[in-house]
Amino acid sequence: MENLLVVSCVSDDVKAPLSMYILRNYKADVIAGVEKYAKEFGAEILYLLPEQEEVDGLNGEIRYTKMSSPTLNNPYAVAQVLSGNLPRPMIQDDYVAIYDEKAVSVITPEAAYGMTKGFDEKFVAINSGEKTEIKKTTVGQSVGEIASVDSAKAVLLGGLKGRFVTGPEASKIKIDETENFSSITIYNEEDCIVDACVQLMNAAYENSCGKCVLCREGTSQFKQIVTEMTTGKAKMSDVDLIKEVSELITIGAYCPFGQHMTRPLTTAMELFAEEFEEHIKKKSCKCGKCYKQAELYYIDPDECIGCGECIDACPEDAIEGKDGFIHIIDQDLCEQCGKCLAACEEGCIKTATKLPKLPKKKTKCGKW
Ligand code: SF4
Ligand code: SF4
Ligand code: SF4
Known part of the structure; x- marks a missing residue:
């Protein structure tokens, strides 16, 4: 042949x-x-x-x-x-x-x-913020010799299959053949690690070829759970769930990508446990990245006329209500797409980072 x-x-x-x-x-x-x-x-x-x-x-x-x-x-x-x-x-x-x-x-x-x-020369893509610089290095050089990582909050060595370490730790690590150094991503104090994990899990999901269930479903679930950590919907038990499922994926995924793609998330959760806890328990982000974007949609009960236009506009079936009754958005289903906002001619769909008091049961319009 x-x-x-x-x-x-x-x-x-x-x-x-x-x-x-x-x-x-x-x-x-x-x-x-x-x-x-x-x-x-x-x-x-x-x-x-x-x-x-x-x-x-x-x-x-x-x-x-x-x-x-x-x-x-x-x-x-x-x-x-x-x-x-x-x-x-x-x-x-x-x-x-x-x-x-x-x-x-x-x-x-x-x-x-x-x-x-010869294989002693290595190329490394160094990412910091929006910038990517590619450098040629040699086996035996330390990460600190090729990138300014000493004062970094965190460094991701090896991209989607890589691991998070602290800046000072990264600085001493030598480039060798035992792990993937093709990309080094630097995160500074103003960078939110949970938000970084959302981006990484989105990319992992897009890169999964879909051949095996563990990787396909795992990347999809991790993407959703980490996103929920930035929108106030996650629970502390999700941290243990991620650890358990990630062990299963590491053992059972078919190829090296799937076997390693949970490492950025699990190493970040270990190294920055407090930052994850702050997002989940206190629903806040000290870097100001996450909850700022996570505007929640709600229907103002004082203004809703119960016309139902918003129900048809919602692709998630997240709006409940019937003619003449105040409509309600189910926050567990809402994906914050904003389509209902455009559909409501009365202008009574609003956004807020914290929801006001809303009806819990069916209430006639004008009776709130
Ligand atoms: S583990 Fe590999 S083969 Fe399986 S879905 Fe992921 S990328 Fe595809
Ligand atoms: S924001 Fe989108 S998902 Fe949420 S209720 Fe409105 S239309 Fe539905
Ligand atoms: S929120 Fe707006 S579109 Fe939806 S039922 Fe109330 S008035 Fe109608």
């Missing part, structure tokens, strides 16, 4: 556009590494690039994809994407992925660069 070597430039983690950076800036070294590997295995070469990225002078066929997923360093997942399917991996050692009647193997630009220049 013929062989196909796919250079996957779409397997980066969140906010770590390493592959395209290395391909653009070290193109000759990457091409040399790709050719070396392809020659060894007698393979044709195909570059899989993100849509709208153009790179001249590549030594093989070029294909584009909208997909981007940590699973796209797996040959089977890559073969699936080339065939127009979801990036679902297969990880048995003896399994041969086939595309176009060719056996597929995968290399990343960083690994191809390593084939030419």
Whole structure:
């Protein structure tokens, strides 16, 4: 059977556009590494690039994809994407992925660069606020030598599969082969760690390929629970629930992404237990990020005329009421989308961070 070597430039983690950076800036070294590997295995070469990225002078066929997923360093997942399917991996050692009647193997630009220049050099995407800077480093250097982390509140080493450590701890950690250093994200005192976990769990949910239930449902539930921690709906027992479910996912998820994607959340909960507790118990965020956004929707009982227009507008079926009665929003179901606000011509749907006294039972309009 013929062989196909796919250079996957779409397997980066969140906010770590390493592959395209290395391909653009070290193109000759990457091409040399790709050719070396392809020659060894007698393979044709195909570059899989993100849509709208153009790179001249590549030594093989070029294909584009909208997909981007940590699973796209797996040959089977890559073969699936080339065939127009979801990036679902297969990880048995003896399994041969086939595309176009060719056996597929995968290399990343960083690994191809390593084939030419040696594997001691590493590329790291350093994220701070909205900025991302990519640096070349060598095995043995400490995180503190390549990024200003000493006074950071927290550092996430390794992106979606990574772990949170404190700034001073991160500073001493040496870049080595035992963990993923492809991205280092710095959080300062003004950054809310719970809010950061919401972003990470949203990204984990989007990156789950959906092949196995534990990862698919786990990312969805974690995303929801952590979001509830920022909107006042979570309970302290959710912290234990996350720990328990995350152990199950780590053991049972099919691929390395699923096995590690709960680590950012569990390590953050361990390191910043007080910040999580403050969000859940006191329903407050000292960084001013969370509850500021979490405006709750309610219907002003003094103004509602009971017309029912808002019920039809609500995609969550969160509004209860009948003709001539004061309507009520069920806060457990409301997703704060704001559609009811636009639908109520009387202007009686309002928002507040703390709800006023509202009817608990059916009340006729004008009788409140
Ligand atoms: S663990 Fe997640 S990403 Fe991996 S195969 Fe299962 S669903 Fe896909
Ligand atoms: S804000 Fe959205 S979800 Fe909430 S009650 Fe209004 S329409 Fe329904
Ligand atoms: S909240 Fe507005 S739209 Fe809904 S029943 Fe009352 S008056 Fe009508």
